[in-house]
Amino acid sequence: MKRFFKIMLIGLISIILIAGVLLLLLGRDSHNDLKGTIPEQLDQYLTKEQFQGVVLVQKDDEVVFKKGYGLAAPDLPNTPSTHYHIASLSKTFTAIAIMQLVEKQLLSVDQPIDTFFPDYPESNTITVGHLLSHSSGIPDYLRPEFAFDYSKEWKPEDIVNVTQDAELLFTPGDSFHYSNTGYVMLGMIIEKVSGLAYADYIAEHIFRPSGMENSTFSLQEGIPAAVGHVKGEAGPVMNSTAAFAAGDIISTVEDLALFDRAIRDHVLISAETDLLMGTTHAKKFPYRYGYGWYTQDVMGYDAVGHSGGYPSGFRHYVARLLDEGITVIVLSNEMTINSKSINRNLTSIMLEETIWIWEEML
Helix, strand or coil, X not given: CHHHHHHHHHHHHHHHHHHHHHHHHHCEECCCCCCCCHHHHHHHHHHHCCCCEEEEEEECCEEEEEEEECEEECCEECCCCXXXXXXXXXXXXXXXXXXXXXXXXXXXXXXXXXXCCCCCCCXXXXXXXXXXXXXXXXXXXXXXXXXXXXXXXXCHHHHHHHCCCCCCCCCCCCCCCXXXXXXXXXXXXXXXXXXXXXXXXXXXXXXXXXXXXXXXCCCCCCCCECCCEECCEECCCCCHHHCHHHCCCEECXXXXXXXXHHHHCCCCCCHHHHHHHCCCCEEECXXXXXXXXXXXXXXXEEEEEEEEEECCCEEEEXXXXXXXXXXXXXXXXXXXXXXXXXXXXXXXXXXXXXXXXHHHCC
C-alpha cells in the first residue's frame, strides 16, 4: 500500500512538473515572430489571426495604427470609416451622460430610482449608482427565461416591464450582475431629467463636443455599414430599439478614438468624475465594474474597458490603459472572433511585453 501511494505521489509530482514546463513554453506569447515597426507588427498579428473587422490603436491622443480587415458587407471592405453597431460599448456613453447630470447637480448617484420608477419592485432600495455599476440585482431582460424577441420594435418602458414581476437576484449593492435592463432604465432617467430624448442628449452633449461627426442612432441610405456575421453567414436581424441606452449607438473606430480623447482631455466630464467612473463599485469574481467601465488590471497596468456584442454577429472590445495613455479599439462583425483576446494581444505588442495566456481573459 505504501509503495502504491509513493508511486501515485511521484506520478502526481511528475504531472505538475510537466504542466509547469508546458505552461512556461506554451503559456505565453512574446510575439517574436513579428518583425518591423510596431504598426507593422500589429498588422502582421491581425493578418495571422485572420481578423475580420476594424482596429484603431492610439497613444497619447495620437493614432498609432488603424486598419480594416475582411468584408463589412458583400462587396464592401472594412475600413476605419465603416459604421458599426457598437452594442454595449454604448453603456459608457450612457454612464457619462448620467455623470454629466450629476455634475450639474440634477441627479445623484445615491438617489433611489423610485422617483422615476415608482411601480418597479423595491425601487426605493435601488439607487442610480446601483444601475451604473450593475449592482442593482435587477435581472437582465436578455436572460433566456424572458424569451425576449430582439427582432421587433420596442419602447424602453416595455423593455423594463419584461422584468417587472421578477425577483431581484440579490440585495442591491451586495453583488454584481450585468443587467441591460438597468442601462435601459438609465436612458429613461436621462430623458426625464434632461427633458431631451436619449438620442438627442447623447448627440448634443457627447457626440458634438467630442467631434464625433460620424456617430448616430440610425443609418441613412448609402452610408457604408458593417453587417453582422456568425460563422461567415449574415446573422439574425436585431432591431436597434431592443437595446436603447444599453446598446443602440452606431459609430466608427475613428469616432470612438475621438470619444476616448474627449474623456482623457476632460472635455465631457471632470477629472474627478473620470476617476470615480474608473473606480470599482461592484464585483463578483472575476468581474469588477465601476460606472460604465469594467475596472481591470491589464498585464499589470491599471485599465478600464468594455465589451460589446450583438447576437446579429458583432463582437467588440475597448481597453484603455490609464497611465500609459494607450487605447485599443477592436470592432468585429464576425461573432466567432474573440475581440477581447485580440485586444489584449495588440496591447502586448504596443507595450512590447510578453503576454501570458490567462492575461488574454482578464
